[in-house]
Amino acid sequence: MKPIKEGATFALVLAAIPLVAVLGAFVFRERFYSWLSLCVAVFSCIPLFYSFERKETRSEELTVIAVLVALSAAGRFVFAWIPAFKPITAITVIVAVWLGKEAGFAVGSLSAVISNFYFGQGPWTPFQMLSWGLIGFFAGLLSRPLKKSKILLCIYGALAGVFYSLALDIWTTVWAEGTFSLARYLSLALAALPTTASYSVSNVIFLLLLAEPIGFKLARIKKKFGLFMKEV
Numbered sequence: 001m002k003p004i005k006e007g008a009t010f011a012l013v014l015a016a017i018p019l020v021a022v023l024g025a026f027v028f029r030e031r032f033y034s035w036l037s038l039c040v041a042v043f044s045c046i047p048l049f050y051s052f053e054r055k056e057t058r059s060e061e062l063t064v065i066a067v068l069v070a071l072s073a074a075g076r077f078v079f080a081w082i083p084a085f086k087p088i089t090a091i092t093v094i095v096a097v098w099l100g101k102e103a104g105f106a107v108g109s110l111s112a113v114i115s116n117f118y119f120g121q122g123p124w125t126p127f128q129m130l131s132w133g134l135i136g137f138f139a140g141l142l143s144r145p146l147k148k149s150k151i152l153l154c155i156y157g158a159l160a161g162v163f164y165s166l167a168l169d170i171w172t173t174v175w176a177e178g179t180f181s182l183a184r185y186l187s188l189a190l191a192a193l194p195t196t197a198s199y200s201v202s203n204v205i206f207l208l209l210l211a212e213p214i215g216f217k218l219a220r221i222k223k224k225f226g227l228f229m230k231e232v
């Protein structure tokens with residue numbers, strides 16, 4: 001049953017959710033973004049809810065994830081006054097490394113939509129949810145080397161900043177052109193280099209500051225209460 005579950009998770013994360021985000025950008029553009037965000041949020045939680053229904057995920061684990069989403073969103077609020085300098089990516093990566101790829105995807109995706117109630121919902125929201133979710137998902141897949149090496153963790157954080165910026169530039173290109181234009185995309189990516197650099201640097205700084213204390217707390221929660229052990 002586990003290979004089937006893993007296959008379904010990969011299908012959701014790498015196919016269904018990106019399809020929803022891309023179709024929203026091309027087909028609906030500025031309309032129905034609230035509905036699209038809801039679809040992405042529901043899809044993000046399906047693996048967790050499926051495990052919960054099969055008694056593979058405990059209610060305490062869902063509570064921990066909810067608290068981490070709130071913490072991640074709050075971190076974005078606190079640093080709202082500094083453009084492109086937020087701890088949301090770092091927290092998402094830390095959660096994924098210590099609690100697994102499904103938890104990482106859920107925290108990254110849901111943190112985007114929750115925090116956007118303050119920063120503003122829009123047709124960009126599904127792309128933000130997808131980008132932060134994928135950052136968490138792949139951090140979970142690479143959890144062993146990332147947990148062992150602070151250097152690799154920082155490199156991943158820097159690359160995550162580049163990925164997030166480039167992913168959002170896709171939406172900006174489609175929004176401006178009504179279709180995807182490689183020339184405009186490259187020009188936008190070039191113009192956004194200072195912002196991309198800020199994303200990357202902030203991710204590294206927050207990972208250096210938060211990885212050890214938050215990772216220690218999450219490790220204690222796992223050991224003390226026996227949570228998220230299926231990801232080990």
